[in-house]
Amino acid sequence: MASEDELAPTTTEGYKVGEKKTLAELQQLDQEDERFVAGVFGAFGVVSSLGIKGGATGPADDPRRVVPVSLAMEVEGREDVTLDISTPDAISKLKAQPIIVKEGITYRMKIAFKVQHDVVAGLKYLHVVKRMGVQVDKTEEMIGSYGPQAAPYVKKFLPDDAPKGMAFRGTYEVRSRFIDDDKQVHLDFTWFMSIKKDWE
Template identity: 55%
Template sequence: MAEEEDFAPTQTTGYKVGEKKTIDEYKSLDANDESLNKWKASLASAPSNDKRRVVILQLALEVEGRDDVVLDLSSPEALQNVKNTPFVIKEGIDYRMKVKFKIQHEVVSGLKYLQIVKRKGIKVDKTEEMIGSYGPGDDHYEKKFMVEEAPSGIFARGHYEAKVSVGCK
């Protein structure tokens, strides 16, 4: 139950999720608007055997001066490998997370990134950031998040467990 509470999203100040519409509803809007028609033509749908609206392709840890630590999340097998592959970062370094994703089937509004970090079962950090609204298509999107500082000092050393959720209402 505590984990469900950890991942309960909060309201983002100043952001109002628009009315949900189907792709067909978007395609019928403002038929005389040339630029809007180009955007509507770019809306694509996904294979019918994949019901996901948001597909996370990779999550990466970006640290200045070194190669990114990239976690492949593009398939169930890759996701299982990530769960069994911890990585190490130096204490006190500045880092940022970034996510690469694609949208399928319908326009997604109010997409959020939520990260919970625990040490010995106790929550030590919660990061929540609005990603935005996106239409389905063949393009991949990448979102970089705020720079953070890794914990430092003798009491901060050890193993941490991070769980990430990317979703919308």
């Protein structure tokens, strides 16, 4: 299993997280002053996605701000290989059912997640891949800043290639984490993939 340090997001020297504003505070901003709004959020390029004008706040009995729904592997010409990460029960089943990945294929990871109750700033996805207890890969992807809405957001990452060759075939443990600029961990879970010569 990956240590806490292995799953810590990288930091930029001198970078300071801005003052957190709630959804209610954002709604009170002068919506006509586009320069102000762009100055606050322009660096993220997500002004329209923040839900400043309102949106779904989420069920009262579910306090989560970020609700991951699925993690998928997109391969051209094939159906997505999708992991259900929407509930603790679904996540518990992932350990018993490794996904099969054909060696050498080009794939793209994508995630679906909901934001509810309030804005989330600087959301990131990280994962550490291990084989026989040894780390062989680490991925860190910036997802961005989002406001609440009923429909899930979908974020696609850059394409990557699965390793190829007999030496790389086998089962790999992957530990994934969703974390934001406030260092709040929204989900931390483990799943497995098996690299094979073919899809079966």
